[in-house]
Amino acid sequence: MSVKQFDRKDLDYIFAVAKEMQGMVRRIGTFDLLKGKILANLFYEPSTRTSASFTSAMERLGGSVIPINEVKYSSVSKGESLPDTIRSLECYADVIVLRHPEVGSAAIAAKYARKPVINAGDGVGEHPTQALLDLFTIYQEMGQIDGLTVTMLGDLKHGRTVHSLARLLTLFDVKINYVSPEVLSMPEEVINEIKAKNIPQQAYQKLDSCLGESDVLYVTRVQKERFPDEASYEAVKGSYVIGTDTLAKAKEEMIVMHPLPRVNEIAMEVDDDPRAAYFRQMEYGLYIRMALLALVLGKV
Amino acid sequence: MSVKQFDRKDLDYIFAVAKEMQGMVRRIGTFDLLKGKILANLFYEPSTRTSASFTSAMERLGGSVIPINEVKYSSVSKGESLPDTIRSLECYADVIVLRHPEVGSAAIAAKYARKPVINAGDGVGEHPTQALLDLFTIYQEMGQIDGLTVTMLGDLKHGRTVHSLARLLTLFDVKINYVSPEVLSMPEEVINEIKAKNIPQQAYQKLDSCLGESDVLYVTRVQKERFPDEASYEAVKGSYVIGTDTLAKAKEEMIVMHPLPRVNEIAMEVDDDPRAAYFRQMEYGLYIRMALLALVLGKV
Amino acid sequence: MSVKQFDRKDLDYIFAVAKEMQGMVRRIGTFDLLKGKILANLFYEPSTRTSASFTSAMERLGGSVIPINEVKYSSVSKGESLPDTIRSLECYADVIVLRHPEVGSAAIAAKYARKPVINAGDGVGEHPTQALLDLFTIYQEMGQIDGLTVTMLGDLKHGRTVHSLARLLTLFDVKINYVSPEVLSMPEEVINEIKAKNIPQQAYQKLDSCLGESDVLYVTRVQKERFPDEASYEAVKGSYVIGTDTLAKAKEEMIVMHPLPRVNEIAMEVDDDPRAAYFRQMEYGLYIRMALLALVLGKV
Incomplete structure (x- = not known):
């Protein structure tokens, strides 16, 4: 949700997991830690890089992705609320990554979701x-x-x-x-x-x-x-x-x-x-997102 | 294609399969019944929910998805007919899910296709x-x-x-x-x-x-x-x-x-x-769509 | 990149691999030659057919796909150069398929990429x-x-x-x-x-x-x-x-x-x-693209 939720011990742990992810990717490319898990990649505004990074992270962990990029044309444009969209999608997925133009939207999503939600940027709010x-x-x-x-x-x-x-x-x-x-x-x-x-x-x-x-x-x-x-x-x-x-x-x-x-x-x-x-920074992003997906799905 | 094609025995059978799907998803999340099968998810108009539901259904069965959401910008806008699009896509996929704004389009698609077509809504027609x-x-x-x-x-x-x-x-x-x-x-x-x-x-x-x-x-x-x-x-x-x-x-x-x-x-x-x-209704949708995919691909 | 890079021996070899792909698809549908490999399918202009064909090719080989269709709305519209996009995406993928409206773009992409790039059409240039x-x-x-x-x-x-x-x-x-x-x-x-x-x-x-x-x-x-x-x-x-x-x-x-x-x-x-x-021509396209993906990833 927010960078404010991490203390130094959390960071040490996430980084240790990310380093392991890096090692695994370099050695074998992809592995089956999240086999059978599905990520709903819900982007209310486009962000090629962040979206591709989460997709790759999930796929390198052996999981699957439901790409949802065109929400603006879709039920949302029919006026559906974010909580309803989230509660529908969690019927289909095990974890939701949310990019949304409005500050606080990730917190709203997390409040209503039973499944883990990862904030992939909420407007001028955060991009943790x-x-x-x-x-x-x-x-x-x-x-x-x-x-x-x-x-x-x-x-x-x-x-x-x-x-x-x-x-x-x-x-x-x-x-x-x-x-x-x-x-x-x-x-x-x-x-x-x-x-x-x-x-x-x-x-x-x-x-x-x-x-x-x-x-x-x-x-x-x-x-x-x-x-x-x-x-x-x-x-x-x-x-x-x-x-x-x-x-x-x-x-x-x-x-x-x-x-x-x-x-x-x-x-x-x-x-x-x-x-x-x-460019190396982009690559580290892959390992961090792999670590976060594995952690929120309880697989580390 | 249409709700008119089902009798009560069909429904009993589909529901029995859907219940099995529910049991499998709850126990193990994803399994490999349709491993190696590919779904072309062909949406001529957006429908986040239905599209995500079919994608999840295919992925939970171990299959893969070709997402095709932006057809309006694509060969279709160059004037290609629906039968041609269907006959091209079936070269790449094992089953086609079609959402189209015009009544009767699913029937046209099924007429020309050699592979199974599932009607995911054809305008004011049906949404079986x-x-x-x-x-x-x-x-x-x-x-x-x-x-x-x-x-x-x-x-x-x-x-x-x-x-x-x-x-x-x-x-x-x-x-x-x-x-x-x-x-x-x-x-x-x-x-x-x-x-x-x-x-x-x-x-x-x-x-x-x-x-x-x-x-x-x-x-x-x-x-x-x-x-x-x-x-x-x-x-x-x-x-x-x-x-x-x-x-x-x-x-x-x-x-x-x-x-x-x-x-x-x-x-x-x-x-x-x-x-x-x-919201439970949404989830039942997943099991129904898993059942339908497995049935039309002859895997039940 | 270009048809100019092939001699007759190359074609014989590619066709032999494509024929094997055809045989494998007909016998078993999908197999795991590229399991663990990720394709970034980067389309700057829509092309349902070519995009679906590459997606299917990668999935039939057991690999995964990052679909990137809406680049025009995305970082590119913020002015990012093609080399930067390519160098970012190759952090997440093992091979990049590029469709771009400008002649020469595939050559630029290949120049900057460390990972293989396949030209899926660059404007009025080539569509090898x-x-x-x-x-x-x-x-x-x-x-x-x-x-x-x-x-x-x-x-x-x-x-x-x-x-x-x-x-x-x-x-x-x-x-x-x-x-x-x-x-x-x-x-x-x-x-x-x-x-x-x-x-x-x-x-x-x-x-x-x-x-x-x-x-x-x-x-x-x-x-x-x-x-x-x-x-x-x-x-x-x-x-x-x-x-x-x-x-x-x-x-x-x-x-x-x-x-x-x-x-x-x-x-x-x-x-x-x-x-x-x-329509058979469409299907041959699948086998050719499977062959190319397997070849550039060194799996043949």
Whole structure:
């Protein structure tokens, strides 16, 4: 449902299971842990990547998937409530993955469901499996999370991924930097939550101010439409594009992350640098989702 | 194809198989009766529920599904005829489930197909698997069908589910009540068919007139748009909404059914009453569809 | 990627594998050669037939499919590049089938992918699996390809299937006839390629001129919109409709092929003639795609 439900012990456990999943996938590709189980993949708004990731996770575990992508054309458009849809689908499936444009919809679904529901993003609310895979990426790539400096770059105001990741990071001993145009800075609410956990944090407007100390650079997109006018966008956009020149000034062991899709905020020339971790990040998402499916179905 | 093709012995047999399916699903979830078989789930109009139900049915039997939901954008929009689409798909699949907006389309498909075709709704024509699952619900919930009083409520003119169910009920020793606004009453054609089978039937405009004697209350939606004007809709709408106050006047053992999706015609407060059978009805649909798939593929 | 990458030995090998697939499907329906493998079926434009064919091929081989049909609504509409989509999906799948409206997209995808990519049509570019199944149909129906006269009819200018098939046929000892209105004749570029391989070819405007000598009649649609005006369309359209009267003048052993969907260019009365090979052609497509999937995944 939410990143707020996890403590550090939970994360250790999920990551241990995800690592096992990674090992199994690499050795044998697919196995039959969830054979006979059915996932209803219920997407009220499209998300190719998340949908494909959960489908693959279920299939690699030997389970089956009911893909439901076009709900907007369907009973929902006839006015059916989310609880009714959920209670119908759980007659056919063993677990439901829900992507919905409205905040709180996952909680409503879980309240009415007898079967497990996994929140795959509810509007500007949460996208907890993304936050888990982000953290797992850091853990796997850096070997540990304690002691790291994590720099978040771009539109920190609207990006739910950075909000969730920042919250999860408070379970560890880290330093967090924010680099964003002032109009797109991290919301006060998140800042205060982090502060309450005594995690050092610092906001900047230019990446150069903290690039050198960063172990993790988490890049998000800065959309033109978020700015009051063309001029204020043009003034800052250059600072939020990562190229090989950026990497030249960064630590040798730093990793660059991105929730994808990207547009121009990371130049394609960066892809060949071993520090470019964003495609590996996608792959870690598979293992995290396999772990979550196995866990909620009581098979671990 | 049609509810008209079943006699009482057929129903007994299908229900016996469906009960076995229920037992297997409850014990082991999924089994390999149709392993290696492929279902083409061909939906020319969306129906999340029916599509998901057939997909789940095939997957619980160990078979695979080719989901085909977006036919309207596809070769069909290039002008391909239904027979050509069917004859192409049967090269890839072992059984075809067809949902189509035009009456008679299922019969056309079956005429040209060499593989079995299951009618999953052809416009205002039939939706026979819905009628079968409705009847199976009554059978399972009440223990038998003979001797029951079944009351159908709402828009009986346009609802193909009540037409098909009424026809199937004539194979049993039942009494049927109709409760609807006059403009939405059961079509003469259906009334005459029922009469020809000597089944007692009675039409009312208010539910109170026959609620107390009802063993099954089958609710359908009354859509505002069906009325000539706002005033005539406002005049009746209250009579067609089921609440806990309605249930207070009903038999202790009555069941409330609904083909779903519902909008307001059954209040959510009713969901917690054990007489609310509409979500169990969805689940019975799974077993009926599993039975049908196994039967048409010769695996029972 | 392209029909240009195959030589005659490759075709012999692919056809031998496809024949084995046919044998296995007829004997046991489905088998576990690709158990544990996942196909990402990535369709940027709809193609029910091709998509269903690949899905069935993967499922008959015991593998799983991630269906991705609505990419236009999804991250792609947020501006993601094809390479990024491919590199994300290959984290979840073992092989990618790509249908894309732009020429060259399959080559781009293959360049960036670490996993195998199969071109399922890239705009007016190529549709190589269609060409392979066309050729396999001729081979299976006629017993051999050398020595045959293949007549292509209809819109030869825009039909990528006839371009690809003509190119593949140059690997054999055949004669090729073209029958089309002058404005829709085979492009100079293809003509020159065929000529360079010393394959005899001849263009006609009327089918009667070469029907009697044809062993294979490959029909494509003549679309009204391709003509400069109504009159020029009306003048020729009759010549490009195949009926039983056409077949009366053809060889007893000729086969009629069509890439489907057809509209009016082959009358339905022809379907019952044993020479009508177009539905069998669909089925051969299944075996070719099974062979290709097994080959690119190294399982043959």
